[in-house]
Structures are given as C-alpha cells and as structure tokens.
Amino acid sequence: MSSQKFSRNESVYFYALVAIGLLFALFGFLAMHAMEEHGHIITGMNNQVVWGTPHVFAIFMIVAASGVLNIGSIGTVFGKTSYKSRTPLAGLLAVSLLAGGLSVLMLDLGRPDRIIVAATHFNPTSVFAWNIFLYSGFFGFAAVYLWTIMQKHLNMWSKPAGLLMFAWRVILTSGTGFIFAFLAARQAYASALLPPLFIVLSFAWGMAVFLIAQASMFAWNCTAVDATMLKRMKNLLGTFVISSLYLVAAYHMTNLYFAKQTAFEMFFLRDGGVYPQVFWIGYVIIGSLLPMVLLYLPGFGGAKSVVAASVLVIMGSFAFLYSFIIGGQAFPLSIFPGYEVSSTFGDGQIAHYAPSVPEIFLGLGGLAVAYLIALVSNRVLNTFPHDAAVASKNDD
Amino acid sequence: MIQNQPDHRQAEGCNSPERRDFLTKTSIGIAGLAIAPGMMLYEVAQARPAGEPASNKVRWGMLIDSGKCETGCNDCVTACNTENGLSGGTLDTDSQWIRKVQLKDTLTGHVSSLPMMCQHCENPPCVDVCPTQASFKRADGIVLVDKHVCIGCRYCMMACPYKARSFVHEVLTDQKTEVPRGKGTVESCTLCVHRIDRDGKTTACAEACSKAGHNAILFGDLNDPQSDISKRIRAVATTQIRSDLDLNTGVRYEGI
Numbered sequence: 044m045s046s047q048k049f050s051r052n053e054s055v056y057f058y059a060l061v062a063i064g065l066l067f068a069l070f071g072f073l074a075m076h077a078m079e080e081h082g083h084i085i086t087g088m089n090n091q092v093v094w095g096t097p098h099v100f101a102i103f104m105i106v107a108a109s110g111v112l113n114i115g116s117i118g119t120v121f122g123k124t125s126y127k128s129r130t131p132l133a134g135l136l137a138v139s140l141l142a143g144g145l146s147v148l149m150l151d152l153g154r155p156d157r158i159i160v161a162a163t164h165f166n167p168t169s170v171f172a173w174n175i176f177l178y179s180g181f182f183g184f185a186a187v188y189l190w191t192i193m194q195k196h197l198n199m200w201s202k203p204a205g206l207l208m209f210a211w212r213v214i215l216t217s218g219t220g221f222i223f224a225f226l227a228a229r230q231a232y233a234s235a236l237l238p239p240l241f242i243v244l245s246f247a248w249g250m251a252v253f254l255i256a257q258a259s260m261f262a263w264n265c266t267a268v269d270a271t272m273l274k275r276m277k278n279l280l281g282t283f284v285i286s287s288l289y290l291v292a293a294y295h296m297t298n299l300y301f302a303k304q305t306a307f308e309m310f311f312l313r314d315g316g317v318y319p320q321v322f323w324i325g326y327v328i329i330g331s332l333l334p335m336v337l338l339y340l341p342g343f344g345g346a347k348s349v350v351a352a353s354v355l356v357i358m359g360s361f362a363f364l365y366s367f368i369i370g371g372q373a374f375p376l377s378i379f380p381g382y383e384v385s386s387t388f389g390d391g392q393i394a395h396y397a398p399s400v401p402e403i404f405l406g407l408g409g410l411a412v413a414y415l416i417a418l419v420s421n422r423v424l425n426t427f428p429h430d431a432a433v434a435s436k437n438d439d
Numbered sequence: 440m441i442q443n444q445p446d447h448r449q450a451e452g453c454n455s456p457e458r459r460d461f462l463t464k465t466s467i468g469i470a471g472l473a474i475a476p477g478m479m480l481y482e483v484a485q486a487r488p489a490g491e492p493a494s495n496k497v498r499w500g501m502l503i504d505s506g507k508c509e510t511g512c513n514d515c516v517t518a519c520n521t522e523n524g525l526s527g528g529t530l531d532t533d534s535q536w537i538r539k540v541q542l543k544d545t546l547t548g549h550v551s552s553l554p555m556m557c558q559h560c561e562n563p564p565c566v567d568v569c570p571t572q573a574s575f576k577r578a579d580g581i582v583l584v585d586k587h588v589c590i591g592c593r594y595c596m597m598a599c600p601y602k603a604r605s606f607v608h609e610v611l612t613d614q615k616t617e618v619p620r621g622k623g624t625v626e627s628c629t630l631c632v633h634r635i636d637r638d639g640k641t642t643a644c645a646e647a648c649s650k651a652g653h654n655a656i657l658f659g660d661l662n663d664p665q666s667d668i669s670k671r672i673r674a675v676a677t678t679q680i681r682s683d684l685d686l687n688t689g690v691r692y693e694g695i
Contacts, residue, residue, distance in 0.1 A: 083609075089531030089608070090531055090534075093597060153623030158590065168566075169569055170568070376600065378680060379680070381544065382543060384540055390538075
C-alpha cells in the first residue's frame with residue numbers, strides 16, 4: 044500500500060482498529076456476563092486448578108505493565124536521554140496494560156460485584172491486599188509521572204517522579220511474585236526466587252510490548268526507528284530474555300536437587316504431558332531461543348527481526364505463565380509424603396484442566412481493553428518518540 | 440383500739456430470723472432446682488448463650504484414629520453432606536468439605552484410610568492470604584469463611600496445604616438455613632459450628648462414625664485437660680498432617 048493512499052484513509056484505518064478492539068472487548072463482556080450468570084462451572088477451572096487462563100492473561104498484562112515502564116525509567120532515572128522521548132509512550136502502555144490486567148483479574152472473581160469489599164475489609168497480612176494498594180498507587184503515580192514528563196514547566200519534577208515510579212513498580216512486580224512465593228505448601232511455588240524472576244520477566248515482556256507498539260507507530264507514520272536506538276533496544280531485549288532464562292533455569296535446577304521436589308520437576312519438565320511441551324516448546328524454544336537467534340545471529344537483528352523476536356517473546360510469556368500457573372496446580376499437593384494416596388477429591392492424581400471459550404474471551408477482552416486505551420490515548424496525546432530531537436544530544 | 444394493737448405473736452412469727460432464713464433458703468433452693476438442669480447442661484456441653492462471643496478458653500478440635508477408620512465406609516462424608524446441604528457429588532467442581540483418603544505406605548505397603556477436612560489451624564495460611572478477612576479464625580479455634588465478605592478470589596484455596604476448601608461453581612438451591620452458602624464464594628468444613636453454638640456436643644461426622652460403631656473421630660475441647668480428646672492426646676502418639684509447616688492444627692491423627 045502506498046503511503047499516500049494510507050494517509051488519505053488514515054482515519055478509516057484508525058476506526059477499523061478501534062472497531063476490532065471493541066469487538067473483542069464486547070466478547071470479553073459477554074464472557075464475563077456468562078460467568079457471572081452461570082458461575083465458574085462454565086470455565087475449565089475447578090477445585091484443583093483454581094486459577095486458570097484468565098490469570099495467565101491478567102498476570103501477563105500486570106507484569107508487562109510494570110516492565111514497559113522500564114523504558115521510561117532508563118530515560119528519567121538512569122539519565123539516558125535518548126529514552127526520554129519514549130517515556131510518554133511507555134507510561135501510557137503501562138497504564139493501559141495494568142487496566143486490562145486488572146479488568147480480567149476482577150471480572151474472574153467469584154463475586155466481582157463485591158470488589159469494593161476489598162477496599163473496605165483490608166487484611167494487612169495478605170499480599171493480595173497489598174497489591175490492591177500497589178495497583179491503585181501505580182495508576183496514580185503513573186499519571187503524575189506522565190504529567191511531569193509531558194508538561195514542559197513540570198519537567199524538573201520528572202526525575203523524582205520517575206524515581207518513585209521505578210521503586211513502586213519494582214515493589215509491585217515483587218508483589219506479583221510474592222503471590223506465588225508465599226504459597227508455602229505448593230511444590231511449584233514457595234520460592235524466594237520468584238519475585239526477582241518476575242522482575243526480570245517484566246523487563247523482557249515490557250520491552251517486547253514496547254518494541255511492537257513502537258514499530259506499529261513508526262510504520263503508521265511511514266518512518267523508521269533510528270538504527271542506533273533500535274540496536275540498543277534490541278540488545279536490551281536480548282539481555283532480559285537471557286536473564287529470565289537463567290533465573291528460570293536456576294529455579295528448576297534448585298528444585299531438581301531437592302529430593303522432595305524431584306517428582307514435581309519430573310512432572311513439570313518431562314512427564315506432565317501438555318505442561319512440559321508448553322514449557323519447552325512454548326517458553327524455552329519459541330519464547331527464548333528463537334528470539335535470541337533473531338536478535339543476535341549475523342544477518343538478523345533488523346527492524347523486522349526485532350518485531351518478530353518481540354512477538355515470540357510475548358508468545359513465550361503466555362507459554363511460561365500457562366505452564367507455571369496451571370501446570371503448578373495440576374501436580375498433586377504433597378499432603379502425605381511417603382504414601383500413595385487416592386480420594387474422590389483428586390488426591391494423588393494429576394488434575395484435569397482445559398481452558399473454556401468464556402475464559403479465553405475474558406482474557407482477550409482484557410487485552411482488548413489495554414489495546415483500546417493505548418490506541419486511543421496515543422492518538423489523542425503526543426506520545427510519538429521523536430528520535431531526531433534527541434539525537435543531537437548524543438547522550439551516550 | 441384492739442385492732443390497732445400490734446400482734447406480737449404474729450409479728451414475731453412472720454419476721455423472726457428463723458422464718459426469714461427458711462424462706463430465703465427455700466427460695467434459693469427452688470430457684471436452684473429450676474436453673475440447675477440448665478446450668479448443668481451448660482457446664483457439660485459448654486455451649487455459649489446467644490450473643491456471647493466465642494471464647495479462647497476453648498479450642499475445639501478432633502482426634503482421628505486411622506486404625507479405627509474403616510476402608511470403604513463413607514458415613515462421615517454422607518453425614519457431612521446431609522448436615523450442611525451439600526450435593527454429595529464428586530466432580531471436580533463439586534464441594535467436598537470432608538473426603539475419605541486411602542493411604543498406602545510406599546515402603547511397607549500398609550494400607551489405611553482416614554477422613555480429611557479443614558484442619559482448623561492455629562496459624563491458618565488461608566486467613567493470612569485472604570485479602571478481605573473473609574477467612575477468619577474464631578477465638579475458639581474454628582476457621583470459617585464469612586460468605587458476605589468473600590469475593591471469590593480463591594487465593595485461600597491456593598494457600599491451604601490440605602486442599603480442604605471448595606469453591607461454589609454454580610447456583611445453589613435448597614440450602615440449609617443454618618448453613619448459608621453462595622455461588623462464587625469459597626467454603627470448607629465449619630466443624631459444624633452451628634451445632635457447637637447450639638449445644639457444643641459433637642460434629643455430624645463424629646456422630647455418624649460413632650453410630651457406625653467405629654468411633655474413629657473424637658471431638659472435643661483441646662484446652663480442657665479433662666476432656667476425652669485431651670486425655671487421649673496425652674496418652675497416645677498423635678500426628679499433625681504437614682507438621683513441618685508448624686500450623687498447630689486443631690485436627691490430629693493417630694495411627695499414621
């Protein structure tokens with residue numbers, strides 16, 4: 044398509060994109076309504092696998108929301124001015140993703156109508172309750188941060204605001220890791236490695252989301268990302284992917300060494316059917332090794348390779364979360380070590396789970412909410428990263 | 440004038456210390472006779488008067504003897520379902536507040552069975568993780584879910600080491616008035632709290648086990664050194680399931 048023809052019909056294309064987002068948001072709404080009407084009986088979740096596909100979508104968006112703001116922090120906190128022009132886009136993407144993730148998380152509740160109870164009956168020992176504050180604080184601080192960035196006369200406040208935002212999102216992502224780390228009785232979780240793992244994963248997933256959004260915006264404006272800048276960002280994505288893989292390997296290696304955890308690791312890594320497949324093929328190969336090839340192998344590493352690598356990293360993130368959340372629950376709880384157990388309640392058996400259509404549409408609906416907020420706000424606000432403006436500063 | 444004269448005899452008789460003493464003692468005696476059965480029952484059963492909060496002087500618990508628990512017998516489960524209005528279904532999405540677990544020692548091959556339910560921990564992980572304080576522990580050690588405050592996040596189900604909790608996956612009908620339940624909320628064994636608050640005698644599962652002649656479930660006050668359960672726990676080796684987690688469970692086992 045020629046750029047002239049695209050420019051003539053630009054508005055039409057924009058509204059078409061909005062329409063696609065609205066359609067998926069509508070599907071999400073219908074799925075939520077059906078779940079509200081009939082209960083979770085219409086989902087694949089049950090008393091053994093209590094968190095399912097909606098949590099995969101929700102946690103992806105919440106973790107990526109924190110990670111995408113990393114691009115802003117690189118500019119405002121760590122002084123890399125070439126990233127400063129990207130802060131508004133990073134901030135908007137972060138807020139959009141968090142809104143989408145929280146929508147899914149809230150609408151999957153058994154009683155979403157009681158969400159206000161979460162604010163009126165606060166339990167200080169619950170990491171879920173902490174997260175309610177962390178999430179709402181994230182929205183508030185992100186708004187202030189964006190304000191100091193986008194209003195010239197408030198720019199002097201952007202560094203302290205950025206610093207606060209940086210600290211806040213590190214705590215927020217740790218909080219997401221702690222949700223699992225605090226589950227002392229679950230073989231799959233209960234590890235202090237999870238909060239730092241989630242922080243590193245957030246860097247990778249957030250960067251991948253940002254690179255796709257950035258590429259889309261540049262393509263929409265018929266221009267290209269500055270080659271030096273793209274190379275820096277590509278290398279960062281690669282570093283984050285490798286770091287994530289390292290921490291995931293350390294987590295499983297540690298588990299493998301503990302005799303009491305060996306059965307779980309054998310299930311997760313080898314014998315557990317769909318879960319090892321999703322982990323190895325989805326996360327390790329598609330989500331980590333292939334992106335590294337696309338980013339680092341000679342002959343690759345161009346704009347298209349970076350976008351392809353980013354898409355693969357996001358696909359890998361869903362594979363990681365699916366195997367981690369659902370595979371982790373499918374393995375039977377060790378209640379009676381040293382015994383073979385059986386009961387009518389799934390003791391000693393691998394739990395069954397198959398995602399249902401309403402769950403998938405609820406998750407996609409959340410993605411649509413994030414997509415719509417990002418799409419509309421980026422059109423209304425000036426968030427386009429202008430590399431030319433910062434190139435002359437030659438910051439690093 | 441005559442009628443105005445005081446009747447010393449009558450006055451002495453009516454107001455004499457002996458008569459007053461007799462009337463006082465008799466009244467106390469009659470009142471005591473009237474109240475005593477209630478007082479006696481109260482003391483024996485340790486039920487609380489309505490409106491009085493649960494006391495931490497009591498800690499309700501159960502001792503389960505897997506040696507007496509008959510493999511194949513499901514009476515405790517059936518009684519629990521009947522008492523609490525559960526369907527008795529065993530699908531992945533059905534509520535099961537108590538379940539029979541078959542155990543086979545992987546080294547010796549020894550087979551046993553036992554009922555498994557909420558262990559009513561002193562330090563319950565479900566209470567720690569609940570964002571809204573819907574999961575709570577009463578002063579008398581019973582761990583419950585407030586159905587009006589539960590938002591259905593299921594974090595307590597993730598945190599429970601005993602897989603003791605169920606989520607209500609669909610619309611419920613014909614609930615028991617004493618046991619409120621609701622779609623979209625989490626529930627588990629209440630230690631028959633409605634019975635305990637009524638008469639403090641025993642739970643439906645323990646009663647059914649006794650009726651079946653097994654007497655594998657002993658219910659009582661762990662804080663009362665004179666209770667049968669306390670005496671038994673002092674006399675025999677008992678186990679807390681997942682004692683490594685240091686939760687100090689209210690439900691103890693022997694024979695495993």
